[in-house]
Amino acid sequence: MQGNVQKIFVPLTAIVVLLILWEALVWFMGWPTFKMAAPSDIWPAFLRFQPMFWEYGWQTLWRTVAGLGLAVLFGTLIGMIMGLSRIMNDALYPLLVGFNAIPKATVVPVVALMFVGQHDFNTILIAFLISFFPIAVSVAIGLSTLEPEYRDILRSLGASRFTVFWKIALPKTLPEFFGALKVAVTLAFIGTNLVEIITPHGRGLGHLFQSAQINSDFPLMFAVLIALAALGIILYYIVVALERIFAGWADRTAT
Amino acid sequence: MGNLIEIKGVTHAYQTKAGPLPVLDNLNIGVPEGSFCAVVGPSGCGKSTLTRLIAGLMFPDQGEVWLHGELVKSPRKTVGMAFQNPVLLEWRTILQNVILPLEIVAPSMPKRQKEERARELLSLVGLDGFENKRPSELSGGMRQRASLCRSIVHKPDVLILDEPFGALDAFTREDLWQTMHELRVKEPFTAMLITHDLRESVYLGDQVVVLSGRPATTQYIMDIPMPGPRPLDMLYTPDSVEKLAVLRKQIQIAQGRTDAEAA
Numbered sequence: 001m002q003g004n005v006q007k008i009f010v011p012l013t014a015i016v017v018l019l020i021l022w023e024a025l026v027w028f029m030g031w032p033t034f035k036m037a038a039p040s041d042i043w044p045a046f047l048r049f050q051p052m053f054w055e056y057g058w059q060t061l062w063r064t065v066a067g068l069g070l071a072v073l074f075g076t077l078i079g080m081i082m083g084l085s086r087i088m089n090d091a092l093y094p095l096l097v098g099f100n101a102i103p104k105a106t107v108v109p110v111v112a113l114m115f116v117g118q119h120d121f122n123t124i125l126i127a128f129l130i131s132f133f134p135i136a137v138s139v140a141i142g143l144s145t146l147e148p149e150y151r152d153i154l155r156s157l158g159a160s161r162f163t164v165f166w167k168i169a170l171p172k173t174l175p176e177f178f179g180a181l182k183v184a185v186t187l188a189f190i191g192t193n194l195v196e197i198i199t200p201h202g203r204g205l206g207h208l209f210q211s212a213q214i215n216s217d218f219p220l221m222f223a224v225l226i227a228l229a230a231l232g233i234i235l236y237y238i239v240v241a242l243e244r245i246f247a248g249w250a251d252r253t254a255t
Numbered sequence: 256m257g258n259l260i261e262i263k264g265v266t267h268a269y270q271t272k273a274g275p276l277p278v279l280d281n282l283n284i285g286v287p288e289g290s291f292c293a294v295v296g297p298s299g300c301g302k303s304t305l306t307r308l309i310a311g312l313m314f315p316d317q318g319e320v321w322l323h324g325e326l327v328k329s330p331r332k333t334v335g336m337a338f339q340n341p342v343l344l345e346w347r348t349i350l351q352n353v354i355l356p357l358e359i360v361a362p363s364m365p366k367r368q369k370e371e372r373a374r375e376l377l378s379l380v381g382l383d384g385f386e387n388k389r390p391s392e393l394s395g396g397m398r399q400r401a402s403l404c405r406s407i408v409h410k411p412d413v414l415i416l417d418e419p420f421g422a423l424d425a426f427t428r429e430d431l432w433q434t435m436h437e438l439r440v441k442e443p444f445t446a447m448l449i450t451h452d453l454r455e456s457v458y459l460g461d462q463v464v465v466l467s468g469r470p471a472t473t474q475y476i477m478d479i480p481m482p483g484p485r486p487l488d489m490l491y492t493p494d495s496v497e498k499l500a501v502l503r504k505q506i507q508i509a510q511g512r513t514d515a516e517a518a
Contacts, residue, residue: 010380157334168344172345174346249346
């Protein structure tokens with residue numbers, strides 16, 4: 001119980017301390033809001049545009065989650081193919097690395113031209129493209145590094161490849177998978193915002209950020225950044241909670 | 256025939272970049288039903304290959320492996336395996352780990368019956384009270400005990416032990432040797448044990464097979480006719496000491512150290 005109080009109380013205190021230091025720094029330096037807005041400027045900006053934050057925040061959130069969901073499905077599939085077949089691994093690895101090296105900001109206009117007007121689809125596509133790589137690689141590595149004895153205990157009983165995969169390889173890969181998912185969740189988030197900012201289609205927090213910039217509403221710009229950070233934290237900890245449920249056994253310190 | 260495990264003229268080579276690497280050469284071993292065969296030999300002589308051939312995970316280039324009067328052409332449900340690494344599944348409790356083979360071999364068996372069987376075995380090896388622990392919470396010896404339970408939970412007629420005690424400390428190892436004898440009384444099985452420990456082979460084996468260096472062939476077979484659980488003291492009788500000396504000499508021959516005596 002005491003641990004739980006500490007888990008909530010300590011980070012909250014850290015946030016409050018940070019806000020106070022931030023406020024003090026801006027006040028002490030006498031910065032104008034276009035240089036650095038103080039928390040006391042940001043909060044009113046948030047309140048003023050609150051309905052928009054909920055609406056746009058939701059758009060950003062669901063599209064990120066959809067992209068991430070696709071990344072999980074596709075990344076796991078590619079990872080399985082690469083992890084279980086040496087030939088496919090050799091064939092796909094350089095392609096994946098090359099694809100991952102392309103800055104996704106350059107892909108956004110390409111995708112926007114390919115699927116003109118499909119804003120939701122484009123956004124989800126970029127979120128997916130930017131975040132599937134770590135998942136694919138971690139699943140591939142998890143599967144290909146499975147010790148042969150693990151396979152043998154079931155194979156010697158006549159178990160099918162699928163049974164070995166389902167009962168042993170897949171659960172054994174879960175800790176690596178969740179490690180990658182933690183990286184992927186922030187990447188997907190970046191992908192969504194990238195599209196929202198680069199292609200103007202009036203949706204999501206990225207759009208709110210852009211309108212704030214156009215209107216020189218600097219406190220609002222900062223408020224959007226804080227909202228993005230808050231969403232990122234929420235998504236990240238949802239993944240952590242899932243990890244506890246499905247791969248909690250890998251945590252040796254818990255018990 | 257009459258042997259439950261019959262290895263007849265098995266020859267096998269691995270294909271490597273430098274050409275074929277022969278590991279087994281005309282190997283012949285017969286293990287009668289209910290008997291315990293210990294296989295010793297220099298390291299790298301193909302002992303683990305042998306276990307995979309018996310389990311039906313690999314097939315020899317030449318020769319045949321027969322189990323229960325049937326030619327081994329694929330994995331069979333009546334084989335149990337335990338390795339030096341206990342390979343327990345970290346996400347399952349000890350009880351659920353032991354049950355694993357039953358999930359493959361007898362999927363229709365009621366869950367309660369599976370668990371009952373697993374509990375029975377765990378209590379035989381002194382792991383009662385640990386059923387719901389995770390493998391990471393157990394000591395190395397306890398994990399290996401659980402691994403042994405898993406290897407015999409489905410009542411295999413052939414038990415393949417690939418150095419299961421190799422990574423344990425000396426005292427734990429002796430404990431487990433005794434556990435092996437106790438298990439044999441209550442859960443009869445035919446076993447082939449791969450080991451590097453001559454004392455282990457003499458204490459556990461009804462017959463000890465010495466393999467030659469690579470490519471391995473049957474170099475020497477010693478029968479140890481002493482039925483029933485053996486007291487640990489038996490290792491210190493003059494008879495056993497003599498047997499150990501003979502085996503040690505055979506290993507040295509297998510390693511190619513005393514060529515004069517091999518002739």
